[in-house]
Amino acid sequence: MIKSNNVSCFLFLMTLFILLTGCATPTTKRVEVSDVAAEIEAEKQREIAFEAALHDKFRLVDTAYSVFVKSVPLCGEKTAYSIGTLVANKYMISEEMRTAAYAVSGITNVLKIIHVMRGSAAELVGIVDGDIPLSLNDWAIPTGENAGQEYLKKLEESTRNGEGISLRILRDGAETLFEITPDKTCDYTIVLSTQDIVNAYADGKNVIITRGMMRFTESDTELALVVSHELAHNVMNHMDAKTRNVVLGSVLDIVAAVLGVNTGGTFGNLGARAYSKEFEAEADYVGLYMMALSDLDFETAPHFWRRMAALHPGNIKKNHASTHPATPERFVALEKTVQEIKQKLLNGTPLEPEMKNDSDEE
Ligand SMILES: [Zn+2]
Structure with a gap:
């Protein structure tokens, strides 16, 4: 074996006309390991x-x-x-x-x-x-x-x-x-993904948390924040709405193509983006109510997401395939939500997210 290796090494060098002193191989004695010990x-x-x-x-x-x-009070029929x-x-x-x-x-x-x-x-x-x-x-x-x-x-x-x-x-x-x-x-399933990257998803049926995310969260409260945020995506039907928005965007693409403008799929992407920024904000908002309903420390949320954004900005972006809410904007919104919930706890009013009035609609 050693001999033929050396021959092929030699041929290889000759073929490429590379002047080297020899192929690199370890020079110390190899430690013999039995199959049984390895098993x-x-x-x-x-x-x-x-x-x-x-x-x-x-x-x-x-x-x-x-x-x-x-979070059952927020899960409707599901x-x-x-x-x-x-x-x-x-x-x-x-x-x-x-x-x-x-x-x-x-x-x-x-x-x-x-x-x-x-x-x-x-x-x-x-x-x-x-x-x-x-x-x-x-x-x-x-x-x-x-x-x-x-x-x-x-x-x-x-x-x-x-x-x-x-x-x-x-x-x-x-x-x-x-x-x-x-x-x-x-009625959603919690799934542990073996991926090492720091990530979490919601696909409408499952809440999927990677082992990388598990390691990133420094406490169970932080882990609960991620779970609540993703559960909120499911509960608020973001997956269905997002798919619809993409389809809507694609229709605009087709219209543009008929008119002779090649958008390169821009409208489709815009459709998904324009809404997911809103969805992220909503998942943050509803997620904090879930934390409060669970008697968990929802006040840690701004700090946690700040750390996440600072250390893994790419993941947040890729994760939701969107322009994530601008960082400062997101934290101000989170802080405001914390105050809103604290006030409700103080007043003894039910922990229900505030719904949009028709008059709020522009
Ligand atoms: Zn999200």
Whole structure:
């Protein structure tokens, strides 16, 4: 091998007529590593990765859960019921990670509650991480590959109208029956994206937070700010309206093209831009009300978004594909909203965002 490498190295040099003293190769002795040792190390790294991913996931769902529940008054018809648990069995884990999942969380072929959300209905009645659900009402929880999906489907059906359920739990060899009244929650899904960039999105159905954003937020309150802002985009139907605006813009493009003016798609872009600046301001505004409803420190918002704008200006822009509200303007608006909410708390008036009057419309 060494010989042929040297030959190809030589030929390569000859072909290119480059005068060099030789191909660069390491000159110290290579440390021999056995395949077994390498595999043990790889498994250790998978365990670290799995544990870190779970940590981020639990932090995100704990933070989002209370915001989603407390923001119900702002979510209109888009509500659902949840008991606030995450379940898993090995079939819900990629094959490569199953050994790590067992080592870190004892995840086997039996369906298990791996996390109880902070402040949830399940936590309230005393369900804890590691509990094994045996039956839901009178339905025995199955084992095997589809157990997870079947359980979640049954749970969704059983709580659809807010009905209470009874969950028989196995813990330390003993069985206990828990009666749970589910929490009413905004009907959107919180998703942890594995991307390392600092970003968050709302697509009308989901609130997606990247692991980069998780690291950027210095506290759960800051994370809740991002969740609230994105949830507000969904609740205010910005996705639908934005799509409509783009379509509207494109129609202008077509009209211009017919008239012989090539706009290069400018109108389409303008359509999306002109509105998303308004949408950003609205997501900030409604998001702060969600924070206040969740009893979270909404006064940290201006500082957080200021730090975000200063350290990741590109992300904010790319994230919402828009001209973001001019930084000073955005902070003044946030500060004003903080004062508005504080006044309402002081006066004991309901925490409802102020809606536009027809007379406000120019
Ligand atoms: Zn936004």
